[in-house]
Amino acid sequence: MPTNPGPSPRILWGVLGILVLAGAIFLSNRTADTPEGIPVITDRGGYVDAIKKAEVLSKETLLAADTGKEPTAEESEKVRQSAKIFDGIIRYQPQMVQPYFSSGRCYELIGQKQTAKERYEQAIRNKSFENTDVGKIAAIESAYRLAQILTEDGENERALKLAEPALKDFATLTFADDQTAVQNGLAAKYNTGIAKIYLQMKKIKEAKTSIDKALTYAPDFAEAVTLKKFIESESK
Secondary structure (H helix, E strand, C coil), rough: CCCCCCHHHHHHHHCCCCCCCCCCCCCCCCEECCCCCCCCEHHCCCCHHHHHHHHHHHHHHHHHHHCCCCCEEEHHHHHHHHHHHHHHHHHHCCCCHHHHHHHHHHHHHCHHHHHHHHHHHHHHHHHHHCCCHHHHHHHHHHHHHHHHHHHCCCCHHHHHHHHHHHHHHHHHCCHHHHHHHHHHHHHHHHHHHHHHHHHHHHHHHHHHHHHHHHHHHHHCCHHHHHHHHHHHHHHH
């Protein structure tokens, strides 16, 4: 099996601005919960505590999911709780991108696809308010994940209209020298995502072009290598 040298889930988690913690951290008295279990955040301290609590609940499960591992029932419940916390953060900071992306990621993992789509859509709409590369990456990730969902639902044209501008947005970002592997891995992932859309549309030439681009960034990117072999076999 080819090795994927692209962005490790742990590195990407850091790029998306989630704090690294040691041990369990609980919500402070600055927050209370609504009857739906959504925390009411009223100040910056409660906001920071909520982010930390959400990480404790869902970080490891989301990282494992990015490697293909299915969550257990207990893990899914923790991710559901994390989604509610991110929804509380959304109410406190409705113009941010990251909470919508994080909420959408949680809902997607526990199978609430429609809610996930709504969160990703709002994250993309909020990108005009973002001045940071972290927020912009969250908007790009939202577009990527939403495009994947739409492709699964057969909405290929709409998926392509999301994925291609997101890739162009990604090209405008600046990464530190020690983040080159992350940058190349993300570029490979996004180009591979576009290739998958083209394959669903039976546009083999365009799919091959996108795969070749992906492999220029990360020659051993596993998904791109697999798709390239598939395209070559279909072309014989």
